Amino acid sequence: GESVGLHLPTLSVQEGDNSIINCAYSNSASDYFIWYKQESGKGPQFIIDIRSNMDKRQGQRVTVLLNKTVKHLSLQIAATQPGDSAVYFCAEGLQGGKLIFGQGTELSVKP
Amino acid sequence: NAGVMQNPRHLVRRRGQEARLRCSPVKGHSHVYWYRQLPEEGLKFMVYLQKENIIDESGMPKERFSAEFPKEGPSILRIQQVVRGDSAAYFCASSPAAPATGELFFGEGSRLTVL
Numbered sequence: 001g002e003s004v005g006l007h008l009p010t011l012s013v014q015e016g017d018n019s020i021i022n023c024a025y026s027n028s029a030s031d032y033f034i035w036y037k038q039e040s041g042k043g044p045q046f047i048i049d050i051r052s053n054m055d056k057r058q059g060q061r062v063t064v065l066l067n068k069t070v071k072h073l074s075l076q077i078a079a080t081q082p083g084d085s086a087v088y089f090c091a092e093g094l095q096g097g098k099l100i101f102g103q104g105t106e107l108s109v110k111p
Numbered sequence: 112n113a114g115v116m117q118n119p120r121h122l123v124r125r126r127g128q129e130a131r132l133r134c135s136p137v138k139g140h141s142h143v144y145w146y147r148q149l150p151e152e153g154l155k156f157m158v159y160l161q162k163e164n165i166i167d168e169s170g171m172p173k174e175r176f177s178a179e180f181p182k183e184g185p186s187i188l189r190i191q192q193v194v195r196g197d198s199a200a201y202f203c204a205s206s207p208a209a210p211a212t213g214e215l216f217f218g219e220g221s222r223l224t225v226l
Contacts (some may be wrong), residue, residue, distance in 0.1 A: 045217070097144060097206055097215065099154075099156060102153050
């Protein structure tokens with residue numbers, strides 16, 4: 001079936017540390033995987049995506065890793081800042097733009 | 112340079128009333144998506160529309176819910192005879208074409224409360 005789940009509902013890190021948010025997925029037919037950030041009271045904001053034929057992709061301060069063997073996705077945020085505090089969702093992308101979202105991990109950054 | 116605009120941002124309805132949620136996509140975007148988010152949950156896909164066409168409505172409840180994206184004007188998500196379980200945040204997203212990646216542009220959402 002289609003489902004995306006997250007390992008931890010909350011993550012608390014110290015400012016300046018690196019953050020790692022994990023995600024498990026079950027649909028092997030996904031074309032791509034995406035991370036979104038959602039701040040309180042706002043809509044989701046695209047962070048980074050990775051195609052299913054890749055295993056790593058880097059952006060500005062963020063890295064996404066895809067392990068298709070164990071159906072695992074992770075988002076690494078370097079030098080976490082207070083502005084990174086938000087709920088992070090992983091999602092599977094299917095053809096036609098349909099996204100299957102996980103439940104979210106709340107990242108809290110302590111100053 | 113407006114992004115996706117949704118209105119109303121907050122809507123309160125009594126059980127049995129109708130709710131209409133509007134979404135104006137990013138200028139030039141012809142693909143619109145509606146998602147629903149219950150408190151402390153992820154977003155659930157509802158419907159995908161292009162101008163005047165429903166492409167995928169597999170996430171829409173079979174009754175009381177409808178969506179349209181007319182040739183002119185915003186996309187409308189309509190919920191008839193609302194019930195308390197319809198209380199949620201409804202997000203609209205747009206893209207310029209069927210996205211090859213996962214980058215959808217989301218609005219700020221419309222928060223429906225059913226009394």
